[in-house]
Amino acid sequence: MRAHDIDTLVSVGRPALAPDGSFAVFATSRPDLVANRNVGQLWRVELPGGSPRRLTRGVADAGPQLSPDGKVVAFLRADAKGKTQIHVLPAGGGEPVQATDAPAGVSSYAWSPDGARFAYTARVPEAGRYGSVEGLEPSAESPRRITGVRWHANGLGYLADRPSHLFVIDAPAVDAEPFYEPAPAVRGAEEEAPAKKLVAASATQLTAGEDSYQGAVFTGDGSEILTVPDRIESERRDLRGTLVAVRVDGAGEREVLGTEHNLAFDDILVAPDGTIAVIAADMGESGIDFIAPGDALWLVEDGAPRRLTDPDSIDLGEVGSHITALGDDFLVQNRTRGRVELLRVTRAGEVTTVLDGDVEVAGHAAARIDDGAGERIVAAVAAPDSFGELVVVGDGPVTDFGATLRTVGVTRPVEREFPGRDGYPVHGWIAVPDGEGPFPVILQIHGGPYASYGIHAFDETQVLVDAGYAVVYSNPRGSAGYGRAHGRSIRGRMGTVDFDDVIDFLDSAVAEDARLDGARVGIMGGSYGGYLTAWVIAHDHRFAGAIVERGFLDPATFQGTSDIGSFFGDxxxxTGADAIAAQSPMAVVSRVSTPTLVMHSELDFRCPLEQATRYYTALKRQGTEAEMLVFPGEDHELTRSGQPRHRIERFSAVLDWWQRHLPTS
Structure with a gap:
């Protein structure tokens, strides 16, 4: 594929399944170059073998949830002001009805058990900020007083002046009379002109104050809503959370699980029998023991959590991981060796595999059915030749969104595992263009570090292969999907065994395949991959060029600038100056002679722009060939969810850099 083919990358979100399993509803998303944004709609497919049909025609419809009786679909869509609101429509199709009018938009939501109302979270801006006063520009707002250890978040901005709160609102009838624009009329001096109504009901705010609330899940009887408060710490970061139940009648909240359990919560589910299940990670007594945190499935019993899965062998921490109830059991996603498989867990802790192979499960749903099979499970998956499909477990795919991607050309990488210099196995992939070669080689390094390369069709690799480069990429020590010991092995020693692993995998790949030209090699990586790229080129000078993107480059300044700086580097x-310097790319930048392109986003609050500018300036001052590319309006997620035009311009810059420093024949 080429850079402009990113519009063929159709992803499939978490599906919703009818209570009887007869149909599924899901959302797709893809970059659109003309609209210069990600676009997507809802789809419906009859099961087990129907053809998917588009259910909505919005710009970016997402997050579908079916009402408990399966007759109504709720979903998220931007309103006329660009704020995300809950909308509803008949499950068979029809005109959507707007259900909420949250000034800053809805973040998360849930149906009540009786289908009569929604619970949702939404940010509440401080008076005078974020457009709450007509005509008041951000530059004219009052100063912000900051007293806590964190104040901003990547992709959002400032935190404390717009806490997220919990609301309830009645669900509108999908067949009700629409609202109309009031016509102009002559009115008396005391008579106010009627305003056009946007929604049928008024929302009730259930929480208040400076704390934010994350997630909304009704209890079985509908009288309470489970949510996780987020309090900005005054002195030191603490990742441990509390799980609370907020009364729907406004009578306050109660604590379900406190910080004494040391858990950070990722997902909450209430099973049909009322049992509370959570995916959570143990943050330890320090509250920040987050490296390879060991997300597990827990049940809340008698006011305490009981763990069902072993975090040392099962990793439930994949982004978007969630729980589905199926009878007395639960479905969860396990990240392993570049795959994400679907597991079934009993309440006794017995684990079986439901869906595995060359897939990365992104979402799932399940239902009991009456056709003799007993149950139906659907999953959204990515695969080597597709960015996203909906599959019925046991029956196979019911969509083929990857067909367009395959027409533009997808190279299937070869999976390999090589022993490192100390005998440790290093697992990864090699993607090679068609032909005999020899081809110049690019070593790619992923971010995280507790993340991983996977088996799905990856545009970063495919575009390079199309341009004539062999691409080598692996999951070195520090990565996810190989057990907690693997993930924690670089704690306090970044740039050691992880350096060894990526270099040893590269050397083994070149030695094994004559099509790879070991005399013509480049290196690139983003975030932690930017860190390790910068570290490698200070210690290994074989590379014709390097691209350091959105990198963690100076741990000393990261602490006071990054949205995770209060704990990540620690x-x-x-925290000691000697330890930081021993693992800092900035401390060894004087050794770099490799021509380096530094790429960063202007609004990156995860690895702030100063990380790039200081590194680039140091290269220039010492005479190392260097260029810098800064993307306006983008944050740390540029390569995944940035403006499509910027993503294309980034690819153009990458290919231009390599053509100048590592030309293909």
Missing amino acids: EYVG
């Missing part, structure tokens, strides 16, 4: 590189 755990990974330590």
Whole structure:
């Protein structure tokens, strides 16, 4: 594929399944170059073998949830002001009805058990900020007083002046009379002109104050809503959370699980019998023991959590991981060796595999059915030749969104595992263009570090292969999907065994395949991959060029600038000056002679722009060939969810850099 083919990358979100399993509803999303944004709609497919049909025609419809009786679909869509609101429509199709009018938009939501109302979270801006006063520009707002250890978040901005709160609102009838624009009329001096109504009901705010609330899940009887408060710490970061139940009648809240359990919560589910299940990670007594955190499935019993899965062998921490109830059991996603498989877990802790192979499960749903099979499970998956499909477990795919991608050309990488210099196995992939070669080689390094390369069709690799480069990429020590010991092995020693692993995998790949030209090699990576790229080129000078993107480059300044700086560096590189310097790319930048392109986003609050500008300036001052590319309006997620035009311009810059420093024949 080429850079402009990113519009063929159709992803499939978490599906919703009818209570009787007869149909599924799901959302798709893809980059659109003309609209310069990600676009997508809802789809419906009859099961087990129907053809999918488009259910909505919005710009970016997402997050579908079926009402408990399966007759109504709720979903998220931007309103006329660009704020995300809950909308509803008949499950068979029809005109959507707007259900909420949250000034800053809805973040998360849930149906009540009786289908009569929604619970949702939404940010509440401080008076005078974020457009709450007509005509008041951000530059004219009052100063922000900051007293806590964190104040901003990547992709959002400032935190404390717009806490997220919990609301309830009645669900509108999908067949009700629409609202109309009031016509102009002559009115008396005391008579106010009627305003056009947007929604049928008024929302009731259930929480208040400076704390934010994340997630909304009704209890079985509908009288309470489970949610996780987020309090900005005054002195030191604490990742441990509390799980609370907020009364729907406004009578306050109660604590379900407190911080004494040391858990950070990722997902909450209430099973049909009322049992509370959570995916959560143990943050330890320090509250920040987050490296390879060991997300597990827990049940809340008698006011305490009981763990069902072993975090040392099962990793439930994949982004978007969630729980589905199926009878007395639960479905969860396990990240392993570049795959994400679907597991079934009993309440006794027995684990079986439901869906595995060359897939990455992104979402799932399940239902009991009456056709003799007993149950139906659907999953959204990515695969080597597709960015996203909906599959029925046991029956196979019911969509083929990857067909267009396959027409533009997808190279299937070869999976390999090589022993490193200390005998440790290093697992990864090699993607090679068609032909005999020899081809110049690019070593790619993923972010995280507790993340992983996977088996899905990856545009970053495919575009390079199309341009004539062999691409080598692996999951070195520090990565996810190989057990907690693997993930925690670089704690306090970044740039050691992880350096060895990526270099040893590269050397083994070149030695094994004559099509790879080991004399013509480049290196690139983003985030932690930017860190390791910068570290490698300070210690290994074989590379014709390097691309350091959105990198963690100076741990000393990261602490006071990054949205995770209050704990990330403390755990990974330590707090002592000597330890930080021993693992800092900035401390060894003087050794770099490799021509380097530094790429960063202007609004990156995860690895702030100063990380790039200081590194680039150091390269220039010492005479190392260097260029810098800064993307306006983008954050840390540029390569995944940035403006499509910027993504294309980024690819153009990448290919231009390599053509100048590592030309293909």
